[in-house]
Amino acid sequence: MTALLEVKDLVVAYGKIVAVKGISFIVGEGEVVTLIGTNGAGKTTTLRTISGLLRPAGGSVLYRGEDISATPAHQIVGLGLAHSPEGRRIFPRMSVEENLLLGAYGRRDNDIDRDLKAAYELFPILGERSRQHAGTFSGGEQQMLAMGRAMMSRPKLLMLDEPSMGLSPLMMKRIMSTVTTLREQGTTILLVEQNARAALKIADKGYVLEVGQIVTEGTGQELLHSDEVRKAYLGED
Ligand code: ATP
Numbered sequence: 001m002t003a004l005l006e007v008k009d010l011v012v013a014y015g016k017i018v019a020v021k022g023i024s025f026i027v028g029e030g031e032v033v034t035l036i037g038t039n040g041a042g043k044t045t046t047l048r049t050i051s052g053l054l055r056p057a058g059g060s061v062l063y064r065g066e067d068i069s070a071t072p073a074h075q076i077v078g079l080g081l082a083h084s085p086e087g088r089r090i091f092p093r094m095s096v097e098e099n100l101l102l103g104a105y106g107r108r109d110n111d112i113d114r115d116l117k118a119a120y121e122l123f124p125i126l127g128e129r130s131r132q133h134a135g136t137f138s139g140g141e142q143q144m145l146a147m148g149r150a151m152m153s154r155p156k157l158l159m160l161d162e163p164s165m166g167l168s169p170l171m172m173k174r175i176m177s178t179v180t181t182l183r184e185q186g187t188t189i190l191l192v193e194q195n196a197r198a199a200l201k202i203a204d205k206g207y208v209l210e211v212g213q214i215v216t217e218g219t220g221q222e223l224l225h226s227d228e229v230r231k232a233y234l235g236e237d
Contacts, residue, residue: 001028004064004157004188005050005081011058012042012049019045021212022059027157032179032189034199034220036233037209043192044086046209047159050190051083052076063157074106082155086162086192088146092135096126099134099145103152112152119148122178140171147178151187158182159190164198176202196233200224208233 005027012020020042027033035043048054050061052073061069068076082103090099100119104112120127123144129137134145143163150158160179164172176198179189193199200206203220208229216229223229 001031003027003062004029005190006062006065007046007050007059008062009059010046010049010056010061012045012054013057018057019212020049023207023209023212023214024059025207025214025217027188027190028204029156029188030183030186031204032183032191032202032220034191034193034203034206035209036193036196036199036206036223038194038233040211041209042212043209044161047083047085047161047190047192050076050159051081053083077153078106080154080156081159082150082153082157083159084146084150084161084163086165088139088142090134090137090142090145090149092133094134095131096134096137096145097130100126100149100152103149107153115152115154119151122151122181123148139166140168140174143167143171143175144178147175151182155187157188157190159192161192162194163191164193164195172198196229197224200229 003026008024009022010020011022037043049056052071056069060067063079100116125141126145126148137145163175179191180202183189191199200220200223206218206220206223207214208216
């Protein structure tokens with residue numbers, strides 16, 4: 001396995017609050033890797049740091065072997081890392097298509113129409129409603145739009161922050177199966193989830209975060225069947 005992303009001894013602080021306390025993990029090319037853990041464990045902080053939106057207080061982020069921990073966020077997108085943020089952050093007064101095109105901002109090639117088509121193939125509802133204001137969409141549709149928008153930068157590594165948040169079980173299944181499809185199409189995925197069961201089912205590897213530290217790691221199947229994880233994160237006795 002070739003490491004696409006390697007996070008080493010990462011420390012991230014908000015002033016005096018240390019939210020991430022020296023975590024290390026690897027995302028191999030072609031894998032789905034999940035970070036699970038309860039509210040406040042440091043998952044979002046980790047993704048925002050990889051994206052260049054926060055700067056680490058210690059440690060490093062290596063992408064294809066190169067340290068990107070001081071690289072500006074817009075350049076990181078250009079390297080092939082896309083981030084679909086917590087809460088989706090779509091632009092409600094803009095059309096679906098305009099939201100998608102924002103994901104291609106900064107690209108200088110002529111293949112954008114082809115990628116719009118690919119986004120519409122992945123999520124047909126986006127194509128059917130391409131001119132509609134994104135604010136009229138349901139939570140699940142907005143999640144599809146956020147993922148479609150992230151894919152418009154043609155990422156090698158797609159980072160998804162809590163894609164299942166607030167969704168019906170059916171919609172959640174749909175989103176998770178799309179993650180698997182994207183992986184089959186060649187995109188590597190780093191998935192942050194509070195819904196540990198859904199994430200572990202589709203993940204090659206998982207890391208469990210608790211108050212800024214990795215406490216357990218293993219394959220998705222190992223973690224799904226670990227007593228410790230089942231008790232703490234899967235709601236079983
Ligand atoms: P959630 O699911 O709630 O997003 P999380 O695992 O993603 O949880 P983070 O959002 O990364 O966790 O938060 C980690 C810690 O950092 C928490 O203690 C949180 O209160 C703190 N924190 C997050 N953002 C800030 C901020 N902007 N300023 C100060 N502290 C923050």
